[in-house]
Amino acid sequence: MIDVRNLSVSYGDLRALDDVSVDIADGEFVTVVGPSGCGKTTLLRTIGGLESPTTGRVRVDGDPPEVAQSDARLGFVFQDHTLLPWKTALENVTFLRRMAGKEPDSEGARDLLATTGLDGFEDARPAELSGGMKQRVAIARAIHLGADVLLMDEPFGELDEITRDEMGVEILRLWRENRKTVVFVTHSVPEAVFLGDRCLVVSGAPAVDGPTSPASGTGAPGRIVAEFDIDLPRPRDESVFGSEAFGRAVAEVRGALHDDA
Ligand SMILES: Nc1ncnc2c1ncn2[C@@H]1O[C@H](COP(=O)(O)OP(=O)(O)OP(=O)(O)O)[C@@H](O)[C@H]1O
Numbered sequence: 593m594i595d596v597r598n599l600s601v602s603y604g605d606l607r608a609l610d611d612v613s614v615d616i617a618d619g620e621f622v623t624v625v626g627p628s629g630c631g632k633t634t635l636l637r638t639i640g641g642l643e644s645p646t647t648g649r650v651r652v653d654g655d656p657p658e659v660a661q662s663d664a665r666l667g668f669v670f671q672d673h674t675l676l677p678w679k680t681a682l683e684n685v686t687f688l689r690r691m692a693g694k695e696p697d698s699e700g701a702r703d704l705l706a707t708t709g710l711d712g713f714e715d716a717r718p719a720e721l722s723g724g725m726k727q728r729v730a731i732a733r734a735i736h737l738g739a740d741v742l743l744m745d746e747p748f749g750e751l752d753e754i755t756r757d758e759m760g761v762e763i764l765r766l767w768r769e770n771r772k773t774v775v776f777v778t779h780s781v782p783e784a785v786f787l788g789d790r791c792l793v794v795s796g797a798p799a800v801d802g803p804t805s806p807a808s809g810t811g812a813p814g815r816i817v818a819e820f821d822i823d824l825p826r827p828r829d830e831s832v833f834g835s836e837a838f839g840r841a842v843a844e845v846r847g848a849l850h851d852d853a
Pocket residue numbers: 603606608626627628629630631632633634635779798
């Protein structure tokens with residue numbers, strides 16, 4: 593379980609997040625949606641131990657995130673897939689696991705590449721793969737690492753809409769089969785609704801602390817302004833997009849974003 597308690601994060605004088613608290617259960621798929629600059633990435637990076645809380649705390653199964661990270665319990669998938677250009681798809685998938693000191697499992701890596709639709713591309717280098725294929729490799733890598741928690745930051749942000757929808761269906765299938773806890777940051781309200789068990793709406797613009805602030809800051813620091821349980825039935829596929837329930841959920845989340853804008 594991920595436990596975020598009264599978390600505030602500042603970069604120097606700039607307060608990016610303020611007093612954020614949330615619990616995320618094992619196996620839950622939580623999406624985080626909000627406008628640019630509201631602190632979504634900061635939240636994800638702090639859960640992942642890549643940023644430190646200024647006040648408050650984060651625990652992953654009771655441990656500080658740095659400990660969970662060093663035990664390879666956290667897997668990251670970012671928009672810029674961060675594949676090593678000189679390694680093949682297969683080597684990219686196995687490399688992190690090797691670095692984490694885990695038992696090599698080339699067969700498992702091949703199977704994962706196959707289930708992500710990359711059968712036959714094991715020996716291709718990133719430059720030979722499309723954007724969607726590279727993201728598939730990055731997702732396979734995080735799952736192969738054996739991480740319990742996948743932290744995903746706009747992983748499909750660079751993809752065209754059709755590939756993005758396909759990748760959404762794909763990630764749900766992998767999640768179902770592997771039962772990871774997923775925290776997924778996106779700008780897209782429909783994507784957040786389609787994927788999530790729960791959708792957190794983050795709002796705000798960073799505030800500059802100082803002698804006359806916070807009132808005089810450039811805005812309000814990021815905080816969770818609403819959260820929605822997404823009750824759409826699972827498994828979900830593209831047919832969900834046309835349903836009334838989906839449209840209603842999207843409208844509700846959009847409403848929360850605009851109310852706070
Ligand atoms: N390393 C950093 N140093 C200084 N300021 C930072 C740093 N990282 C983020 N910020 C600032 O903190 C605020 C929140 O940034 P963050 O990247 O968390 O927002 P975001 O909601 O993920 O934005 P986007 O959707 O555009 O990626 C922004 O004002 C950003 O400029």
